[in-house]
Amino acid sequence: MGRRPGPRGPRIAPILIPRPVPPQSARLRLRLTAAAETAVRSGHPWVYSDKIREQNRAGLAGELAVIYDRNDRFLAIGLFDPHSPLVVRILHRGNPVTLTPEWWRDRFKAAFDRRSPHFGPETNGFRLINGESDGFPGLVLDRYAGCLVLKLYTPSWIPCLDPGPNSPATLGGLRIIPLLQELLAPDRVVLRVSRNLSPFQAQLPCTDGANLLGHDSAPSVIFLEDGLRFESDVVQGQKTGFFLDQRDNRRRIGSLAGGGDVLNVFSFSGGFSVHAARGGARSVTDLDISPHALASARRNFDLNRNLPTVARASHHQVQADAFEWLARAPREAFDTVILDPPSMAKRESERAGAIQAYHRLTRLGLDRVRNGGLLLAASCSAHVSESEFYDAVRAALRAAGRRWTELETTAHAPDHHASFPEARYLKGFYARIG
Numbered sequence: 001m002g003r004r005p006g007p008r009g010p011r012i013a014p015i016l017i018p019r020p021v022p023p024q025s026a027r028l029r030l031r032l033t034a035a036a037e038t039a040v041r042s043g044h045p046w047v048y049s050d051k052i053r054e055q056n057r058a059g060l061a062g063e064l065a066v067i068y069d070r071n072d073r074f075l076a077i078g079l080f081d082p083h084s085p086l087v088v089r090i091l092h093r094g095n096p097v098t099l100t101p102e103w104w105r106d107r108f109k110a111a112f113d114r115r116s117p118h119f120g121p122e123t124n125g126f127r128l129i130n131g132e133s134d135g136f137p138g139l140v141l142d143r144y145a146g147c148l149v150l151k152l153y154t155p156s157w158i159p160c161l162d163p164g165p166n167s168p169a170t171l172g173g174l175r176i177i178p179l180l181q182e183l184l185a186p187d188r189v190v191l192r193v194s195r196n197l198s199p200f201q202a203q204l205p206c207t208d209g210a211n212l213l214g215h216d217s218a219p220s221v222i223f224l225e226d227g228l229r230f231e232s233d234v235v236q237g238q239k240t241g242f243f244l245d246q247r248d249n250r251r252r253i254g255s256l257a258g259g260g261d262v263l264n265v266f267s268f269s270g271g272f273s274v275h276a277a278r279g280g281a282r283s284v285t286d287l288d289i290s291p292h293a294l295a296s297a298r299r300n301f302d303l304n305r306n307l308p309t310v311a312r313a314s315h316h317q318v319q320a321d322a323f324e325w326l327a328r329a330p331r332e333a334f335d336t337v338i339l340d341p342p343s344m345a346k347r348e349s350e351r352a353g354a355i356q357a358y359h360r361l362t363r364l365g366l367d368r369v370r371n372g373g374l375l376l377a378a379s380c381s382a383h384v385s386e387s388e389f390y391d392a393v394r395a396a397l398r399a400a401g402r403r404w405t406e407l408e409t410t411a412h413a414p415d416h417h418a419s420f421p422e423a424r425y426l427k428g429f430y431a432r433i434g
């Protein structure tokens with residue numbers, strides 16, 4: 001996401017890649033600083049390179065590192081990447097284990113089972129594996145109907161992609177595609193790789209956006225979210241093609257926007273808009289800078305026009321820079337305004353500017369909300385904390401001098417569950433105005 005920060009590490013220098021470690025090599029053994037040891041023991045999945053205190057030999061990208069504590073007891077194993085400042089991503093901590101295909105099968109099943117209580121047949125687009133938080137550092141797996149999209153943020157998994165029976169086994173014999181076939185029987189698996197993997201193109205079994213499994217190469221896949229039909233651009237779209245993390249907020253807007261006029265700022269493929277229309281909104285206006293996003297939102301509206309409320313809602317689109325459009329006349333007002341911008345702080349140095357931008361955006365959005373209306377302000381900037389974001393929104397609301405009531409704050413949908421602070425990037429703030 002560009003927009004949603006995936007579980008990725010900083011940029012990786014161009015190098016040659018994960019290869020199986022020669023069997024004669026001694027296991028890569030590490031010891032960490034006391035603070036890093038404590039963090040890993042308490043479940044944090046990242047070790048930065050300046051936290052390594054001892055290392056028995058140079059390690060190769062993609063090999064397993066074993067971390068011992070200060071008393072020489074096993075602490076954890078992780079994926080090693082000497083070319084990233086995030087040098088180890090923890091796979092397992094606690095008692096020593098031997099990675100085997102069965103161990104991996106259990107780990108995949110645990111991630112899938114975690115989702116199954118949340119989704120019935122009316123939602124077949126959701127996240128199956130959320131990186132570190134599910135024990136798969138730097139790996140995301142999203143489902144769109146019968147199509148899976150596997151997105152990699154670290155090169156460590158590349159050797160596990162080749163489904164050939166004679167390819168060398170790494171990471172305890174993990175072969176991702178046969179395992180997905182066995183557990184999920186997908187029609188298609190698409191590979192997506194984050195931009196920081198471009199130096200590893202030559203090692204990939206196929207190009208970004210191509211199929212690891214299946215012959216259907218259609219650029220988009222139709223799936224269901226709460227019974228609504230949406231397309232996901234699985235081949236080229238941002239992230240894996242759709243912002244699944246906002247599902248619960250879209251559902252809330254669907255239940256709150258009935259009868260009124262809705263402005264969906266940073267509308268992308270119109271997810272909030274279609275939910276609002278089904279919920280009985282009189283009119284829905286998409287505002288996005290990208291013509292491509294607006295065209296996708298039109299298609300998503302059309303996919304749901306068989307529903308009477310969607311057919312009745314009048315659908316408008318504005319292609320503009322959100323800040324400029326909101327700040328200028330004519331000052332049309334709405335009953336619901338949704339502000340869901342792209343990440344404003346992709347790095348720590350951008351944090352202060354992002355907080356100011358959220359303040360300004362809230363103020364501009366608020367000016368478009370009628371009395372009695374609803375404002376949803378969202379942030380997906382990992383470098384802006386919950387309290388920093390909520391405080392910026394509250395300060396902007398106070399500064400406007402209108403009456404407002406805070407309704408609730410929200411986070412990711414449960415398929416994006418987050419096991420450590422850096423993974424909790426999505427924040428939502430609902431306010432009733434006037």
Ligand code: SAH
Pocket residue numbers: 003242243246266267268269270271272287288289290293320321322323340341342
């Ligand atoms: N709310 C959407 C996701 C938004 S993604 C959903 O639920 O799916 C962010 C969107 O903001 C993208 O579509 C991008 O094209 C758009 N965008 C980025 N900068 C913008 C700007 N300055 N003005 C308007 N839209 C912008």
